Amino acid sequence: MNPQLSRRRFIKAVIASSVAAASSSGIHSALAQDRPRGAVERLISLNINGQTRRVDVSPQETLAHTLRYKLGLTGTKIGCNRGECGACTVIIDGVTNYSCSTLTHSVRTRAVQTVEGVQSADGSLHPVQQAFIDELSPQCGFCTPGQVMSAVALLQENPKPTRDEVRHAMAGNLCRCGAYDHYLNGVMRASGQNS
Amino acid sequence: MASFDVMPDVQLYQPVELDDALNLADELGDEGWLLGGGQDTYGWLKDRAKQPRAMIDLNGIEALHGISETNDGIEIGAATTLREIIRDERVNRDYSLLVEAAGRVASPQIRNVGTLGGNLSQDTRCWYYRRGLDCYRAGGNICYANGPESMNREHAVIGASRCVAVSPSDTATALVALEATMVARSVKGERTIAAEDFFVGPDTHITQMTSLKAGEILTAVRIPAKWAGKKFYFEKVADRDVWDFALVSIAVAMSMDGDTIGDSRFVCGGVACTPHRLTNVERAVRGKSLSEESAEAVAPMASEGTKPLNYNHFKLPLMENLVRRAMRG
Numbered sequence: 001m002n003p004q005l006s007r008r009r010f011i012k013a014v015i016a017s018s019v020a021a022a023s024s025s026g027i028h029s030a031l032a033q034d035r036p037r038g039a040v041e042r043l044i045s046l047n048i049n050g051q052t053r054r055v056d057v058s059p060q061e062t063l064a065h066t067l068r069y070k071l072g073l074t075g076t077k078i079g080c081n082r083g084e085c086g087a088c089t090v091i092i093d094g095v096t097n098y099s100c101s102t103l104t105h106s107v108r109t110r111a112v113q114t115v116e117g118v119q120s121a122d123g124s125l126h127p128v129q130q131a132f133i134d135e136l137s138p139q140c141g142f143c144t145p146g147q148v149m150s151a152v153a154l155l156q157e158n159p160k161p162t163r164d165e166v167r168h169a170m171a172g173n174l175c176r177c178g179a180y181d182h183y184l185n186g187v188m189r190a191s192g193q194n195s
Numbered sequence: 196m197a198s199f200d201v202m203p204d205v206q207l208y209q210p211v212e213l214d215d216a217l218n219l220a221d222e223l224g225d226e227g228w229l230l231g232g233g234q235d236t237y238g239w240l241k242d243r244a245k246q247p248r249a250m251i252d253l254n255g256i257e258a259l260h261g262i263s264e265t266n267d268g269i270e271i272g273a274a275t276t277l278r279e280i281i282r283d284e285r286v287n288r289d290y291s292l293l294v295e296a297a298g299r300v301a302s303p304q305i306r307n308v309g310t311l312g313g314n315l316s317q318d319t320r321c322w323y324y325r326r327g328l329d330c331y332r333a334g335g336n337i338c339y340a341n342g343p344e345s346m347n348r349e350h351a352v353i354g355a356s357r358c359v360a361v362s363p364s365d366t367a368t369a370l371v372a373l374e375a376t377m378v379a380r381s382v383k384g385e386r387t388i389a390a391e392d393f394f395v396g397p398d399t400h401i402t403q404m405t406s407l408k409a410g411e412i413l414t415a416v417r418i419p420a421k422w423a424g425k426k427f428y429f430e431k432v433a434d435r436d437v438w439d440f441a442l443v444s445i446a447v448a449m450s451m452d453g454d455t456i457g458d459s460r461f462v463c464g465g466v467a468c469t470p471h472r473l474t475n476v477e478r479a480v481r482g483k484s485l486s487e488e489s490a491e492a493v494a495p496m497a498s499e500g501t502k503p504l505n506y507n508h509f510k511l512p513l514m515e516n517l518v519r520r521a522m523r524g
Contacts, residue, residue: 038219039249040207059207060240060250081200081241083234083305084438095278095307101237102308103230105207106252150303171437172302 035059040105047110048073049117055104063099063107064088067114075115075145079174086173089146090114096153096172115145118152128152131190132183139177146173151187160191200241206249213258213380213414219251221382221410227251229412231274231313234305239318244327259312259414262286268420270378273312273413277366280311290418292427292446296369299431302438312413315367315377315393316405319360319468320440321350331358331401341504348506349442352498352514354467358397359504361465362404365431367394368446368464371472373422378415379407387417394469404468422448422460426485428521431464432513441465443510445517454484461521463514466501473497476518485524494519 035041039059046053048071055070064081067073067090076099079087083101090099091113118126125133128151138144147170154161154169161169166187175183188194205228210216220227228247230236231254239245253259259274262283269285277297280286287294300306300314318325321332321340329335340347341359350359367390375390388406395406407413428447433439444464450457459480461473475496483489497518498511 036206036249038208038210038215040209058204060202060205062202062237065201082238083302086302086304089304096304097308098304101234103207103233103250103252105209106254169303172304 044105044108046071046104046107046112048112049114050111057104059103059105061104063090063097063102063104063112066104067099073114073116077142077145079142079146084174085143086146086150087143089149089173091149091153094153094156096150098172113149113152115148118148126152128155128187128190132186135182135186135189137179137182137186139175139179139182143173143175143177147175147183151183151190154187155191160193161187163188202237203240203243203246205240205247207252208249209252209255211255211257213256213412216251216253216256216412217380217382217410219249220412223247223249223251224409227409229253229316231310231316232276232305232308233313234301234309235313235317238325242325242327244325253312253412254310265417268418268423271311271416271418273415274310277306277309277311277314281306289423290373292372292422292429292448293366293369293418295427295429296365296431296444296446299429299444300365305438311366311416314364315370315416316407316413317363318404320363321358321360322346324360331397332360334402343505345504346506347504348509349440349465350504350507351468352466352501352503352507352510353471354396354398354469355502356396356398356401358401358468360397360468362394362467362469363440363465364470365441365444365464368444368462368470369429370416370418371470372427372446372448372460372462373418374460376417376419377413378417379411380414381408381411385414390416391470391472396468422450425449426451430517430520432517443513443517445514445521446470447521449480455482456480456484461497461518463497463517466510466514473514473518475499480522483522485522487523490519490522493522 042056064078067076077087079085081100083098088100089096093110150170150173166184208219226248228250230250230252253274259272262271280297281294323339324330324332330339340350351361371390377388377393379386426449431441431444441464446462449459459477461476463471476493479493494515497514
């Protein structure tokens with residue numbers, strides 16, 4: 001068996017069983033039927049990477065939590081969980097957001113794009129992803145999904161940015177390996193300009 | 196004290212009509228929490244340092260969005276994002292001071308969701324207070340930031356009263372300089388508050404940063420035509436260019452009469468619990484031109500009346516130098 005798959009399946013199973021245990025024993029008090037009048041409904045549809053996903057979301061849940069632990073989209077990383085690092089960056093209606101600091105309920109009517117959704121339909125990498133590989137941009141790689149999303153959003157809006165514009169657009173993504181210049185090189189290459 | 200990084204159980208309302216939001220805010224009172232972009236909110240909640248019963252998400256209310264012209268200037272809805280303000284043509288043309296200030300807030304992702312109302316209403320960054328300690332601001336009777344060994348390099352150098360926390364908002368300094376008016380609504384009706392009175396110091400209300408009452412919602416900010424297209428200067432000094440709050444910032448609006456300065460507003464951020472007007476500098480620059488000479492003459496006045504704490508003396512030359520740079524033209 002593929003060890004990675006089995007580990008992931010195991011974690012998913014643990015999460016699923018704990019959710020079941022919690023709801024059957026009544027720990028989750030805020031079920032749909034006993035929410036206060038006018039408060040948000042828990043069962044909602046989300047538009048994630050062009051697909052409609054039905055999911056049970058508690059009122060206070062963050063998008064990063066929903067993506068990773070309910071929808072299995074673990075490409076989005078949780079670094080600080082405080083909007084201070086950028087590892088959880090996703091694109092919502094064309095604009096970058098920290099998914100750790102976004103309520104899932106606030107994106108019900110909006111289009112969410114995660115790092116899983118940037119490659120093309122045939123599975124080939126997005127130019128930004130390919131350029132990051134070519135320029136050896138990531139070092140440890142933990143901040144990379146967030147860096148990809150910020151770069152993708154920038155190039156959608158400004159296909160030929162200057163190096164300084166890239167620097168400003170990527171300023172909300174920390175890289176603790178300090179590979180910033182390599183990411184800058186990657187974005188410049190992805191935009192078809194000399195890095 | 197235990198540390199958490201996940202959200203606590205809290206209820207969420209997402210009204211689409213302002214009246215519904217006002218009713219909710221009225222019903223919930225102190226137990227309700229108004230939600231703009233949420234970038235100040237979630238830290239408080241994840242730390243369990245503030246424990247509201249329910250959040251009222253204001254972003255779905257159309258009436259709180261957008262920038263419109265009025266008879267006397269412009270009106271910006273409180274839920275308008277900083278990103279929208281930075282990119283607005285009219286604001287760029289007439290009130291570039293606000294654009295520069297909003298452009299220096301936090302990081303791109305935070306400016307994408309952060310609202311003007313939220314930036315103005317955010318709570319102070321005093322780390323003792325935000326840690327959930329029982330200080331004056333949290334209703335206790337001690338200040339942890341002003342003891343012999345307190346770490347207070349980011350705290351107030353003027354206007355402190357028991358609490359030494361400072362105003363963290365970048366847009367607040369710009370809006371005080373532009374003589375903006377805040378519009379607040381409650382179930383009882385609407386009232387307008389001058390920007391200078393909107394922000395309150397610890398001598399007025401030690402547990403709050405603004406004069407908003409429980410149940411009131413900041414709905415809009417009006418900027419008068421008086422300062423449209425005038426001479427502006429904004430500069431923010433922070434440890435890092437991204438994320439960090441101002442150590443000291445300055446927002447200046449000057450009405451030029453040829454080469455000489457007429458009316459002016461000099462406002463410092465990061466030095467007091469409210470945006471701090473340098474009224475002595477404003478008086479001194481009247482009739483002067485923008486030059487190295489007048490910069491040298493008025494700069495030392497910037498730090499008059501300050502009382503630094505153990506670790507924030509460095510803010511005094513910063514205030515003076517920011518005035519100096521504003522006056523060089």
